[in-house]
Amino acid sequence: MSAPRPASRDSSSIRDLALLVGASVDDLADAGSVTGVTLDSRAVQHGDLYAALPGARAHGADFAGQAAAAGASAVLTDPDGLQRMRADGVDLPAVVVADPRSVLGAVAAHVYGTTGQTLTMVGITGTNGKTTTAYLVASALEALGHRTGLIGTVETRIGDERIKSVRTTPEASDLHAILAVMEERDTDTCVMEVSSHALSQHRVDGVVFDLALFTNLSQDHLDFHADMEDYFSAKAQLFTPLRSQRALVCVDDVWGRRLAEQSGVPVTTLTTAPGQQADWVVTVGTEDPTRFSLRGRDLELDLRSALPGDFNVANTAMAAVALLLLGEETDAVSRAILTDPHVPGRMEKVTAPHDEDLLAVVDYAHTPDAVEAALAALRPSTKGRLVVVLGAGGDRDRGKRHGMGRAAAGLADVVVVTDDNPRSEEPSAIRAAVIEGARSYDSHARLVEVDGRAQAIREGVRLAREGGPGSVVAVVGKGHETGQEVAGVVHPFDDRDVLRAALEAAAP
Ligand SMILES: CC(=O)N[C@H]1[C@@H](OP(=O)(O)OP(=O)(O)OC[C@H]2O[C@@H](n3ccc(=O)[nH]c3=O)[C@H](O)[C@@H]2O)O[C@H](CO)[C@@H](O)[C@@H]1O[C@H](C)C(=O)N[C@@H](C)C(=O)N[C@H](CCC(=O)O)C(=O)O
Ligand SMILES: Nc1ncnc2c1ncn2[C@@H]1O[C@H](COP(=O)(O)OP(=O)(O)OP(=O)(O)O)[C@@H](O)[C@H]1O
Ligand SMILES: N[C@H](CCC[C@H](N)C(=O)O)C(=O)O
Ligand SMILES: [Mg+2]
Numbered sequence: 001m002s003a004p005r006p007a008s009r010d011s012s013s014i015r016d017l018a019l020l021v022g023a024s025v026d027d028l029a030d031a032g033s034v035t036g037v038t039l040d041s042r043a044v045q046h047g048d049l050y051a052a053l054p055g056a057r058a059h060g061a062d063f064a065g066q067a068a069a070a071g072a073s074a075v076l077t078d079p080d081g082l083q084r085m086r087a088d089g090v091d092l093p094a095v096v097v098a099d100p101r102s103v104l105g106a107v108a109a110h111v112y113g114t115t116g117q118t119l120t121m122v123g124i125t126g127t128n129g130k131t132t133t134a135y136l137v138a139s140a141l142e143a144l145g146h147r148t149g150l151i152g153t154v155e156t157r158i159g160d161e162r163i164k165s166v167r168t169t170p171e172a173s174d175l176h177a178i179l180a181v182m183e184e185r186d187t188d189t190c191v192m193e194v195s196s197h198a199l200s201q202h203r204v205d206g207v208v209f210d211l212a213l214f215t216n217l218s219q220d221h222l223d224f225h226a227d228m229e230d231y232f233s234a235k236a237q238l239f240t241p242l243r244s245q246r247a248l249v250c251v252d253d254v255w256g257r258r259l260a261e262q263s264g265v266p267v268t269t270l271t272t273a274p275g276q277q278a279d280w281v282v283t284v285g286t287e288d289p290t291r292f293s294l295r296g297r298d299l300e301l302d303l304r305s306a307l308p309g310d311f312n313v314a315n316t317a318m319a320a321v322a323l324l325l326l327g328e329e330t331d332a333v334s335r336a337i338l339t340d341p342h343v344p345g346r347m348e349k350v351t352a353p354h355d356e357d358l359l360a361v362v363d364y365a366h367t368p369d370a371v372e373a374a375l376a377a378l379r380p381s382t383k384g385r386l387v388v389v390l391g392a393g394g395d396r397d398r399g400k401r402h403g404m405g406r407a408a409a410g411l412a413d414v415v416v417v418t419d420d421n422p423r424s425e426e427p428s429a430i431r432a433a434v435i436e437g438a439r440s441y442d443s444h445a446r447l448v449e450v451d452g453r454a455q456a457i458r459e460g461v462r463l464a465r466e467g468g469p470g471s472v473v474a475v476v477g478k479g480h481e482t483g484q485e486v487a488g489v490v491h492p493f494d495d496r497d498v499l500r501a502a503l504e505a506a507a508p
Contacts, residue, residue, distance in 0.1 A: 003163075014093055037112075048072050050064065051075075051076045064077075074094065081100070106206055126217060130152065130195075151192035153193060172204070179207070204238075212246070217256070219403060223396055240265065249263065250269075288304075304337075309377030311373040347361055371407040371408055384464070389473065393420045412445055416449075418450045419431065457495065
């Protein structure tokens with residue numbers, strides 16, 4: 001889906017843009033001007049600067065002809081891109097630099113006039129919990145009367161407008177267009193997820209976050225990052241003066257502790273781990289696991305998580321301290337944090353119209369750590385059997401498949417292994433890796449392989465029902481997603497709809 005564009009735009013001279021990024025202006029004296037920027041030839045609007053970037057699969061310059069036909073006024077590219085477009089007979093004015101991706105943020109900020117002076121920016125990074133924490137912060141701010149924008153895995157929200165997301169963090173050209181729209185509509189605070197891909201690919205260039213949050217780090221994305229150190233370094237970039245003014249870091253894991261030590265910006269720390277030192281310490285209630293105290297140097301708040309699961313105590317505590325750091329009063333924070341943000345596809349209960357003593361949940365756990373957290377959260381509510389239905393995504397970190405299977409076998413009574421988004425991979429090979437992980441855990445968990453996710457969900461419901469009253473079926477990995485990508489084609493598929501239909505069809 002294309003990003004929204006601001007309604008009113010000034011034009012930027014192409015020559016000025018070249019000067020801004022240190023490109024040669026020799027041939028750009030009368031090159032004209034641009035009113036927008038995009039790096040996708042399919043999204044070009046009349047008067048745009050088309051950023052033709054080299055990529056892993058293609059060079060954007062090979063689509064410059066398409067961009068020109070759609071009304072692009074100029075191209076930003078590298079020397080190879082210039083050669084390619086000229087060879088294809090595209091004669092648009094070109095701003096040429098060695099690494100165009102690295103100047104795209106500055107160019108987009110200039111074209112859209114995003115000065116960073118009107119919006120308070122909150123950026124959230126970490127392996128798990130970004131979306132949930134972003135929703136918690138945004139809905140609490142809304143409850144406190146702020147005009148809040150949200151950008152993340154599920155959607156972009158600008159006022160009442162909702163735009164479905166393609167990526168967690170938009171490319172810099174789209175991001176600055178979105179921020180300009182937010183400014184135009186008098187948004188005062190923007191809460192956004194910042195993925196490690198975004199930090200590695202300059203997607204948040206031109207933005208300095210007022211507050212940056214770190215949730216946690218565990219295995220994911222090792223198809224893109226060489227190893228955990230490299231993944232950590234990408235995340236750590238957010239905590240440097242170029243990118244943020246101050247930080248809130250959860251120091252429950254070793255990566256958070258390292259980050260707090262090395263951060264180049266002032267850091268506030270928070271922990272939920274017993275015995276761990278931090279500026280803010282969370283202690284969970286013994287009777288009600290959603291109640292917790294948040295103790296700072298000279299302040300203590302009694303809070304409740306509006307979302308189920310131990311891990312949501314951490315997310316809620318992070319959101320509460322973020323609000324305090326943004327200047328909200330203690331009482332207001334205690335009240336606003338109770339707002340249930342309704343995070344789609346995260347621990348989302350699915351119910352069928354008839355009464356049934358079965359808990360059915362859809363969750364987005366797609367890392368070993370998240371599978372463990374999600375199932376551990378469901379165990380206390382399980383009186384019968386805990387059944388998990390899961391697979392793993394194709395063309396993504398292969399190493400996490402084993403850990404996901406292992407975590408599932410360690411915590412569930414029945415593990416139904418099926419397909420997630422196989423993408424270009426052979427589904428049975430992905431399932432085999434998950435099964436191998438599940439087998440590596442010496443547990444009594446029953447293991448079932450089902451080819452086809454819909455069939456697997458139906459089987460999960462049947463097996464949970466077989467476990468008697470108080471059984472739980474958790475369908476994890478795809479959460480809010482509304483499609484399943486198989487062999488390059490996205491078929492409509494929503495775990496929540498399929499699970500609801502399975503519950504209805506199999507009604508006792
Ligand atoms: C690894 C990765 O992030 N790759 C992104 C990157 O791809 P790339 O540089 O290899 O680009 P390419 O496909 O070779 O194409 C080259 C250029 O031609 C352009 N092009 C291509 C085809 C065309 O018809 N017209 C056109 O203009 C492309 O826009 C691109 O600029 O730039 C592309 C253009 O923006 C992205 O679509 C692509 O995201 C891919 C599809 C992707 O799946 N990314 C995921 C892994 C991702 O970014 N995930 C993170 C983290 C998720 C999380 O943990 O929450 C996210 O922020 O979403
Ligand atoms: N603080 C946390 N610690 C561990 N696991 C968590 C935490 N918060 C959420 N999870 C688990 O991770 C899953 C994904 O959560 P969420 O969508 O909030 O994370 P995310 O960082 O935005 O993920 P993604 O990068 O895929 O968008 C949840 O469905 C839940 O199973
Ligand atoms: N934001 C995650 C999505 C993973 C979701 C899972 N369903 C898959 O397809 O692997 C990523 O880019 O890795
Ligand atoms: Mg997310």
